[in-house]
Amino acid sequence: MPCIRAPSACAALCSPSSTDVVPRIYDESVSETDAPQQQQPQAARAGASATGRGIVYAVAAYLIWGFLPIYFIALAPTGPFEIVAWRVLFSLVFCAIAIAVTRAWRPFLAILKRPRIVLIMGAAGVLIYINWQTYVYATTSGQVVEASLGYFINPIVTVLLGVIVLRERLRVTQWVAIGISVIAVVVLTVGYGQLPWIALALAFSFGLYGLVKKQVGRDVDAVSGLTLETAWLAPVAVVQLFVVGVTTGITFGHEGTLHTVALIGAGVITAVPLLFFAAASRRLPLVVMGFIQYFTPILQFIVGVALLHEAMSFERWIGFALVWVALIVLTVDMVRAVRAQRRVGQTRADAVQGEATEAVESDPLPE
Template sequence: MGLVFSISAYGVWGFLPGFFLLLAPASPWEIVAFRILMSLVFCAILLTVTRGWRAFLELARQPRVLGAMALAGVLIYINWQVFVLATLGGHVVEGSLGYFINPVITVALGVVLLRERLRPLQWVAVGVSVIAILVIALGYGAFPWIALALALSFGFYGFIKKRVGGQVDAVSGLTLETVWLTPVAIVQLVVTGVTVGLTFGTVSPVHTLLMVATGVITATPLLLFAAAARRLPLVALGLTQYLAPILQFLTGVFLLNEPMPLGRWIGFALVWLSLVLLTVDMVRAARASRRASVPVA
């Protein structure tokens, strides 16, 4: 069942570009503002249904948790905004690159922030990823800022969530993050309304429902991922994370016909090679850990 939860979570994330494209002609700023507000509404409903308000309020009284969730909110806001801007701007492939290199960024953060020691294969994977980014930048004629912004924002977001550990559940965490971001969303809606105009309620009933559904489409995969994380070993969870960028990449290349010059293909091939190396290292480490934990007769 854990595998079903994990595949479902990453599957939803993989099809997000298609969902956001359905929200046109709404601007990226209006979409993200509604994503924040509707996520807050959906989380409030979930807390009510699951009777989680008491636990949520206890977390909200802890300054350390509030500070961590505020920082997490800033990072996830950057991630959401860049992702929607990339999707509506015709850069779905570069967005997928960000999530392909995210595991490598996570490994690098462990070295820089936690002083973790990398195994030789991990060092090779990090080095290959750096070369891949340079190849893409040179071959495509532009530095992959979108990919790095997505990878770094989500990498630091994951680092913060890991630091708070099991203290903050998925629903309470997302609720606190969206509470912090609500003023930003309101300002964003006001500015968008004054400048380019809001589309909510003016296009069609289906468009209005889809805008409201941004809260469900945001919170659901997070809840599925949390359920998967409790049931699956780390290796299985790590392998399924590649499903989302693969689906995004296929959407950009084959459905949206985004350009893929030779330099970009070579760069992506190097990224995929680094992911293979990381996966092999992860499986090796898991097997070694299991052998070490087996009691000697």
């Protein structure tokens, strides 16, 4: 996903400095044949720097998401429905400010002129609303461990949705991972005494959200996307606040200044990691992002077990262990698939280069 459309910021974040790639043509000691050789290590350093920044952005995003349960729990006595409503509204305000500051109104208005994309973002908004509401309910009701399970199984659910929705063909190891996950859900159902609906709701809502967002691809940047999603959800949030107000009562502005600021911050803490993730995805390979994504459920699991002391029965440990085995199988398969694609790509590149060399050698020199 592209970064915010601030010309100077994008130039600094998304591309190397011009002084790193332009050869010193006025240095007589550097011949024309030496210039490309000097550019190679400079380009390598620029690539390494971009990768390093990408890792920092990715780790920051997943760390914030990993510790979100603590943030939402600290918002007590505010209930989950009020938290989500303020989260939607203040995310919309934050994104509007971001668009204004970066002068990105033109691309945003251009998106508004495309009804198909606007409707798709509305569908994405519904799915992310389900995800947010389920997640905040889980964290504020002492079910952080089950919430972490939802994000552990999300990659597997995404693969399964690829088969069901996109008619993708799976490799044997991917089917093995799905099979192990199904067994894990059965074991966890026994351990919980019921279907782990919170985990399944989180995994499927986020998986479907990813599929919907895939329909717009790079046509919508991160800030514009979140702006449209929260704009669609704003009326729902207002109605939700009205219902909370006439039932349990609104806590915003009635629990002290720090609490009010923290509720406003729920919008900021929603948007910022999304922007970090967008910046990281531009700089890092899919495999690296695939590994780093496990930071979030791991941290959530640690928070639930070690800090909040949520109960873990024997069946739950077995169920989680099976999920982790399935993730290892899926990750190994992903790494092998990427390596195979690289080998095929390198073979094709070598073949093209060989054909070009033969063509040059067979072409007679002009007399």
